[in-house]
Amino acid sequence: MLAPIIKGLVLGIFLSISVGPVIFAIIKQSINNGHKAGYTFVAGVSASDISLVLICNFFTTLFTLAINHSTVIAVVGSVFLIIVGIYTLFFKKVKTDEDNKIIEKKFRKRDLAGIFLAGYFMNMLNPGVFIFWFAWTAAIIGDAADTANPAQYKFIVFVTCLLFVLITDLLKVYFSGKLRTKLTAKNLHYINIISGLILIGFGIALCWGVLNFGSSIQHQS
DSSP: OHHHHHHHHHHHHHHHHOOSHHHHHHHHHHHHHOHHHHHHHHHHHHHHHHHHHHHHHHOHHHHHHHHHTHHHHHHHHHHHHHHHHHIIIIIOOOOBOTTSOBOOOOOOHHHHHHHHHHHHHHHHTOHHHHHHHHHHHHHHHHHHTTSSOHHHHHHHHHHHHHHHHHHHHHHHHHHHHHHHTTOOHHHHHHHHHHHHHHHHHHHHHHHHHHHHHHHHHHHHO
16 A cells, blocks of 8 residues: 555655754754663654554544643643753753763663653644644545545554654754764853753744734634
């Protein structure tokens, strides 16, 4: 079945190149903390995508409830991004040794669990991701209804999409980690400043957009 594979690849390409806070967070995590932290963060992002796909397909009531409270989710997600951005901007320190070389951080299991959850919730609390999966799940279900095996069609589309996104995210971690080996502590400090400002900007823009959109709907009604 070539059609669902192509559909899944198109969705995967669209999702993987969409500019959002998660892309910058993956790069930031990889550059700051190396491959292990980057891969763990990506695992959290991927797990949240899988959760959303399952919710869209099997728990439509729960998903509808989430959509109806999208403003609350957006505000919580915005606050989360702003907090992470402030921490990165003002409190994230680059640790160096006596030769001013960046010290490789050793992660405990709870550190990796925290990084995993950060990736999971940063992706999960983004209303844009909710809307993406809601809209495309509805379209895919409609396409699948016209096929001989709807369940197989949907499975191939979603698995292809999720695998493509996961692979591209892993590549982002890989190349960001390669870049990290060439950075000085000063360069990394500047990257943290830029990353913090980007995350804060995304958080403010997301909150402002959702609140304005919600207020305009109320005004029209």
